[in-house]
Amino acid sequence: MNPKDLFLLSFEALVDRKVRTILTILMVVLGSSLVVILNGLSAGQADFLQKQFNTLAANVLFVGSGQRSLSSFAPPSSNSIIINNVILSKIKSLPNVLDAIPVYTGSAQIDSQGNTQRVSITAIDPSKLPIELPNLQYVEGSTVRSNDRSAALVGDTVVNPQGAVNAFVTLGQTIKATYTYSDSSGKSVTVTKNFVVSGILKPSGNTGIDRSVIINLDAGNQLLHKLNKYDQVIVAATTPDDVDTVQQEITTQFGKTLGSTTPKAIMAVRMQTASGNAAFILMVGIIALIVGAVGIVTTLYNSVTERIKEIGTMKALGAQSSSILGLFLVEASLIGMMGASLGLIIGIGGGYIMSIFTTSSIPGGGSPVHIPPIYNLLDLVKVWILSLSLSVIAGIYPAWKASQLSPMVALRRE
């Protein structure tokens, strides 16, 4: 039997059992699309983290009180110390330290021309910004002067919030920042301060910066009611190779009272978490594919049982066992091919839709970040081949069973 006839006979058999065929294909679609979605989202996440990492200078490390700086999830260590100018000076005096830049951080509400949004506030000496973010560029305007308490730099996401038609702020415009905190008696206190937008930042790829309003250190101290207690110190080592040495020095000097981490370490932790999640969810996808394969076994096995007389007739008419084997394997392949192809299409679309609903929140407040999935052609081909292979493997047993039927026995079946 030539391959074309084999294909046509198999196709007709599948069409003859439309509903069952469609349901079986759906099982494969479910599995393959799930794997595609998860692959895409994982790749998007990895790319996002990589971009974040690339925006940071290679020679910096972040120092904070106790464990707080190491992880946003961990509570402050009981023996942590307050970072003030004394501590700052000590850090600056450590060997291989080029500079130590204090930072205040917080979350505030910004009003602009009747619109409001909650943003991250980063208060830093603006002249030191390039040490942390060497690739920082401006769409308009320029950096804030070190002693200018009323100027602000605005990140791209703040200027162009997701879904907004018009820019939230423009260069030279005044914005009002409102920060609320509880005083020692538990009373709510609101601090408001106006800033003039002196620079609009280009998208940096670093969501922390893109979603921030950057202000002068003193202005931050006042607005965020920090009382000269820094949240973080960005320590610049002399060279990237000295980062580990400096980190070691800080640990030696301050013990567990100060926590420090490097962009590389943050990246590694996040990557590890992301890949751990991805591996787990990918397993779910592969299990779904295996369930689909079991569906193929069931479908084809039922098909063999139902078509036993037809198989007997074909064998009586001279069909070779290999042709019968081929007939059912082609059916399994067709189910696999259709399921895998549809799975890729639905998976790609589904990945984009899911990425909208599964936005990632970034420590520091503000609106969640949309991380689009990334589809690698090679990965898609691999998923397609995996789905098809599983389908063919699932078809082997029923096909073999059919091919081994004695024509005489098969013809007797009703």
Place this chain on the structure above:
Amino acid sequence: MSTKQDFMSEKNTRTESDDNDSHALRVQNLSKIYDTSAGRVTALDKVSFTIKKGEFVSIVGPSGSGKSTILNMVGALDRPTNGKIYIDDIDIFALNDSEIATLRNKRIGFIFQSFNLINRTTVLKNVKLPATIAGMPSDVADFRALKIMQALGIDDKKDQKPVNLSGGQQQRVAIARSLINNPSIVLADEPTGNLDTKTGNDVFAMLKNLSHKFKRTIIMVTHNPELSESTDRSIFLRDGRIEKDVYN
């Protein structure tokens, strides 16, 4: 019409020119013993006969006489315990399974009591099936199938599904299918068993016509003594042995 006749008698013309008395089938000392839970059952006991090319032979006998067992073995669907079967002088059980499948495809035509047509596909594709299995090019198979269907009066049904045809028409489709690869012998297992008397007689007349007009070798298993008497020869089986072998 001449084309149709040429095609239908193609085999016979070749046979007559080669050897007018050659045998289509030789059965020698054929035995079949089944091991069952009730013990050993002898279905066939040293049965021997020969059938000439172009003969229309009926195999008759009561249930359990061994008719179907013989037909299964002549059709190379089952292997004997002892004995040999030659089709066109080929010892069919000396062949391996793959060669036997090819032999069934090329040299044996099957007509089943319940037609055994594939209902999801068209009449034309059903008739073509043995040719398709043989790997015959589709256009050649179409041509051959349509010629045979024309001869059997079912060419206008080519695009219909078998399930939409009457029993008689379905059996004609099965007959057409049995002839598509121009086999040496046609085996008909109770071909009129599922048909009413009139339709059964029509189908039988068609088989007889194939045998007499186009010199086809046909072996028919039947319960019907009237039909049996109308064949060239009747082989009566009882308890796995030939009771009598009669030329009608």
